Amino acid sequence: MTRKTALFTALLFAVSFPQAGQSAVEVPSLAEVAGRYAITPGSSIAFSVGQVGGGGIKGKFGKFSGTFNLKAGDLAHSMVSFELKPESVMTGQDRIDAFLRSGAVFDSSQFETISFRSEHVEQTGPDSARITGTLTAKGRSMSESFDVTLTAWSGRMIAFNVSGRIFRSRYAMDVGTPIYSNVVQFDMMIKGERN
Amino acid sequence: MRHPADYYNPLTIILHWLIALIILGLIVLGFVMTRPSIDPSLQFSLFQWHKSFGILALLLAAIRFIHSLALVRVRPAAGMSPLEHRAAKMMHHALLVLAVGVPLAGWMVASVSPLEIPTFAFNLVVVPHLPVPKSDAAEAWWTMAHAVLAYSMLALVFLHSGAALYHHYRRHDDVLTRIFGGRRHPVKTSIREWRS
Ligand code: HEM
């Protein structure tokens, strides 16, 4: 963790927080990490919704794409733009998938994409940050935040764990509450390849 | 054995009509909510209402089952033959059993389903699933069993209420009035003769 911590600090915060790195030896130069990245298909976009009495629904989205731009020295204006196809939802249960695609939840034939566009990024720790931006789903746009933690970095590749809690009622998707929680917990592994 | 009474006690009457009302409502609801063209969001909430009232029906019917078998004993209406009396008793027993069996089968549907959708009765009480293995095949089987039992019960209820109406409008006896709490024309002479 220490190495990653140091790397991430170097990656994102070196210019603004030159002292934050814990191990100066391993800090890569900023030129190494700044730049535009494409989110690779090897990433995973997983979510879960709790249910009364324990357990719940766990699922993934298979189709998504996005880019992010790590701005050297200007972390706050680093940009993330992400899109997913709700129709690609997979819970392991066809009937649940069909229900999620239906008008009751995503209405994926009407609203083909769910998108997120960052507005600002703030550092929350040596290897973590919080991204705030606009999430648009089912024709509704709301401000949401995700917590990002660096998990791996090597050469042209970088990986983050991204988590967030979204209230589905804000997007007119609150069917089934209170049996199923209003909170959708996202747990994503975002891999970026620098282009 | 207790002596048969001339009229039903208030608990019997309240349970009879409460259960009848809930069961008939559940059959209509069950039919409507399983139409393939229904809006999925509406369908989800109708299923939850169905399960909530279904569990309530099960609770009341279980109480009624014990209460009726142990305590309810009324004299046959005036002018009924032993055969008619037996037929009425068999019908009542069948209805007592089905009123418990149908919701139990419904509870099995919810319990064997791999979807594991909780039964959260009236959004107040989590009714646990019965401890049974889950599979699509078992769900299909119990869905069928629940539907067949429910519609069979409906057929019996038609016969049962048809008989009640027949007694009222053709025989002019007190069969129908006494299940509404009526105490007119108590006929005491036939108790011994008709006791079974
Ligand atoms: C789901 C619907 C129904 C069920 C499960 C049901 C069940 C029963 C049962 C088990 C009894 C025996 C008394 C007891 O132990 O409670 C009974 C009696 C009776 N029921 Fe129903 N019933 C239903 C609907 C109806 C309807 C709709 C009518 C009238 C139109 C009706 C008329 C009567 C009458 C008149 C009696 C008294 C019979 C007698 O005194 O011998 N029931 N019912």
Ligand code: HEM
């Ligand atoms: C006396 C009580 C009940 C009655 C009369 C009743 C009646 C019905 C009827 C008529 C249907 C539609 C069948 C069809 O057309 O396919 C149905 C479906 C269903 N019932 Fe009940 N029900 C009762 C209790 C319950 C209970 C207690 C539960 C669960 C806790 C339950 C769960 C279900 C489910 C899940 C279905 C849908 C099955 C499917 O098609 O997927 N029911 N019920």
